[in-house]
Amino acid sequence: MRRRTHYLIALALVLAVVATFSYLWRTPAPTPVALAPHSYGKAMRLAHQGQPGAARLLYQQLQRNDLSPERRAALYQELPNYPSSIALKLAKQDLAAAQPQVRRAAIAGIQRLLPAAQRSMALGPLLEDQDLSVRHAAVDALLGLSPDAIGLYFSPLRDALEQYQQTLEAQTDDADAQLHLARLYLHENDYPDASRALQRSLALRPHSSEALATQVRLLERQGQHDASREVLAKALSEQPDSAFLQHELGLWLQRHAQTEYALLAFSRAVELQPDNADYRYTLATGLHQLEQVDAAQTQLQTLLDQHPNDRRARLLLIDYWKETGQLQNVQVLLAELERQNPDDPALQQGL
Structure with a gap:
């Protein structure tokens, strides 16, 4: 009887030791790292108001992985006012983001963060992005750069530009698309095609201030300065304010x-x-x-x-x-x- 009691006591001690070590060696559940619910709004507000610490808060938001594409893209409206090597690194990372909306926003941000001579190396690869809208955004960001600034991406830019123009050409019932097409042709000094696209835009929206301003520049580029002045004067007489x-x-x-x-x-x-x-x-x-x-x-x-x-x-x-x-x-x-x-x-x- 005494021996059985000893066994029971020994077994109890063993179980107690195992339980103690199990408690001490257990892996604690990781504490979720989360920013305060209002941190995004605070970061955007401070950035827009130019308050102290604005850059740091913006950078913190760009390091989050739980933001919606809309919120993440909106950060790039503010980021170019807060440039740094950190800002550029974060923006470049978003060029590979899963959502096209974020990639487009990152392109627009980098366009303002980098001088022309450095822009093509960062944005050139996006000329072959799988998403059409992202390729178009890359064209808009690189258009107007000198051949030397474009460098290795000269041919990809030409190919993407032609595809962009073909896409817009098909949107004959979209005034904005035709206006953008006219501006693309104007960049290329293709005045006849620019004029045709612009006329399509004005036919859809006759009093568009932006289209009329583009018409003024198109006429100027062709040396028709008196005609450009007349277009501008007529537009101002109709919209003096x-x-x-x-x-x-x-x-x-x-x-x-x-x-x-x-x-x-x-x-x-x-x-x-x-x-x-x-x-x-x-x-x-x-x-x-x-x-x-x-x-x-x-x-x-x-x-x-x-x-x-x-x-x-x-x-x-x-x-x-x-x-x-x-x-x-x-x-x-x-x-x-x-x-x-x-x-x-x-x-x-x-x-």
Whole structure:
């Protein structure tokens, strides 16, 4: 009886030891790594507002693998204002994303992140992407580069461009497709085909400001300057409060060495659409061209007050402040830029 009791006690001890070791050696369940539910919205808000830490939060979002294609693609609307080697690396990774929407967004982002001379090496392979819309996006991003800049991808670009044009040619009932086709032909100096595509677009949408602006440029390229002016004047008489057409008038006057008159049109465009960063930026550069530096600085400062994330305007205003020796203002803008994105190449280069 005593021996049996000893066996039972020994067995109990063995089971206890096994249980203890099993508990100690068990592999804990991995804690899921997840960002706060509001982190995406916060990242987009801070990036759009040019707030401190904006770049870091954007980069974090691009490292997630649980975002919808729509949300991931939207990140590329903000990313080009926060360039760095990290931003470029993340964007290049998305060139291989499973969703065509994300690949197209990454192409658009890289187009703004990289200078022309480096763009073809990153985007050239996408000219043979399995998705037609991605191939077309790559064409749009590379079109207009010099043969030297395109390099090895010259032939693939020509092939993809021809396919793109054939696809758009078939969409004869789509005004936007025909307008884009006209612009592709215009890039190639193929004026007859550009004119035919443009007429199809205008037949579908006669008062399209963008189509009329393209017609103006097409006529100019063919040396028909009086005709181009008449088209623009007629469009403005029908749409005098169109900020877009006022801006196009300013560009036309600028191309014809009438910068002083161009400023009136640029000013009117800004008056009609005061929140448009592109219009105000153009007005600032026009003022600077006429040596109205103070006025140019004021326009750029207003632009930054409205759009603190506009890196292009910030860097230009830094240059303008340097010209006038106002280094304190330069330091303020640089400090803001460093808080937004400490890895900005402009800071690394000692701007």
